[in-house]
Amino acid sequence: MRIEEAGHWERPFPVRYLIVAEGDGDDAPVLLGRCAAVEGLFTDPAPPPREVLVLRGCPPGATAGWLGTAWIVGRTASGYEAWWDLVDAEILSVAPSTDDPALVDVAVGGGVRSDDWHRDVDGPFLRFELTLGHGSPVAVGTSVPGLAADRDDPPDLPVRLIGCEPAEPMRAALRKRRGKHPGYTGLWTLDDTGRVMDRRAIGFDVEWTRPSVLGGALVDVLLLTDAELLPGAAARPVWRQRRSGRPGRPGDWRGLTEPAKKAWLSLAPQNTRSSEPDRSGGEYHLAGAAVEDLTGLHCALGEALLGPGGYYGWGLDALADCLGGGFGVVPPFTLVWHDFAATERELAGYPEEVARMLEERGVLVRRA
CATH class of the missing domain: 3.30.370.10 (Barstar-like)
Structure with missing residues (x-):
């Protein structure tokens, strides 16, 4: 079956999602299956554990207070950048620097998401900027002890495909009971008109397959998916609004x-x-x-x-x-x-x- 024809079936409920393997380059996408619903799509990942980081040797100017979403950017002499995300960040204190009393140390609390690219750095970081993503940095220091520590990735989250009709490539993968479909696997979401409104990677890491709660010859499939690939709770009302078609x-x-x-x-x-x-x-x-x-x-x-x-x-x-x-x-x-x-x-x-x-x-x- 061609993907263009997959948005309709002879059942009392509509097709809402397509599972698609997208090839490289000019390779055409391959329909793996289609299903009526997905449970867990709007789950948020657990926030990272909170830490306290100290930007040392900053010029005065920063003040204590809540920042919200922020970043620390490390920069080398060549201009190389590495970014660390700070979740629910707050400047806890600004105190005279332990290295130079004319400067200050800025203590920042927040959840830290690592940027693994710092492992490919082409030289030592010369400066670290605490930034909100626009305007001038909030603070600029010469070091941040502990920033480059290894941190655990957030656990994968369960996503359940409900009322799924697998095509042969997906049936072959499911017969293995547990495994990943080779290549890029995406979930395409259809709106009420049958038009694709969202395409996103979800992978195909299968935990189990069972006869569907919707009956018939359909199956339910539990996948484990990288939490960062899901739209999250904030997207739910937007998707509900956009289901009816274009704004x-x-x-x-x-x-x-x-x-x-x-x-x-x-x-x-x-x-x-x-x-x-x-x-x-x-x-x-x-x-x-x-x-x-x-x-x-x-x-x-x-x-x-x-x-x-x-x-x-x-x-x-x-x-x-x-x-x-x-x-x-x-x-x-x-x-x-x-x-x-x-x-x-x-x-x-x-x-x-x-x-x-x-x-x-x-x-x-x-x-x-």
């Missing part, structure tokens, strides 16, 4: 939490995939009022250029990719950025970075 109203993302906006953006590329060639020229309007966070700014930019639910990047690197073509709109064009000054005050320098990148790539940005 029809501008600004439906406004008022969502930032994790929910990230879920909104993760679904947006499916709205903008098109066989039509990129267009250039014309004037577009970005509504900067009430943009509350970085993710909201990228929601607003995608909406300005491609309509409700449009995607045009979720960060500076992704924005650069979109400007290079393949996402519907390419420079030159004009972007009228309404309430730019208010957006700049809210996001402390990030809008100016976005505007500068747009201008460098041939976009005329009019700050209204």
Whole structure:
């Protein structure tokens, strides 16, 4: 059966998900199976254990207080970067440095997610920046003892495919009772119209297979999946809203939490995939009022250029990719950025970075 035909079957409940093996390069994706429901898709991973890290030898300026999501970035003389995620971060204290009383040591508490790339470092780290991801760093130190320690990966989470009809490649894998399908295995989620609204890797690490609770010749399959690959609890209301099809109203993302906006953006590329060639020229309007966070700014930019639910990047690197073509709109064009000054005050320098990148790539940005 072709994937294009897999979204419908003769049962009293719809197909909601496809299990697909995606090949490398030009290899066509292969349908492994289809199912009616998935249990555990919106589970959040357990937060990492809390630690206290101290950035030593920082210039004065940092103050104690809650940060939320933050990062520590290590930099070498060559410009190599390694990032460590800090979950629910807080500056606990700022005290005179043990190395130089003219400097300060900044103690930060939070859950730490490792960046394994630090093992490939091309030289010693010369500085460490505590950052919120935009604007100037909160603190800059010369060392962070214990930062590069090995940490356990979060455990895989159970994801249960309910009412699954396996195709032959999947049946062959399931006959092994436990094992992984070779290559990349993804879960494609269908909306109410049968259109694919999300594609994500879940792997195919099978714990068990049983006759389905939905009866018939269907089976239920329990997989163990990397927690970081799941959409998480914040995505549930967004997915529920988007099940009905493409967004029809501008600004439906406004008022969502930032994790929910990230879920909104993760679904947006499916709205903008098109066989039509990129267009250039014309004037577009970005509504900067009430943009509350970085993710909201990228929601607003995608909406300005491609309509409700449009995607045009979720960060500076992704924005650069979109400007290079393949996402519907390419420079030159004009972007009228309404309430730019208010957006700049809210996001402390990030809008100016976005505007500068747009201008460098041939976009005329009019700050209204």
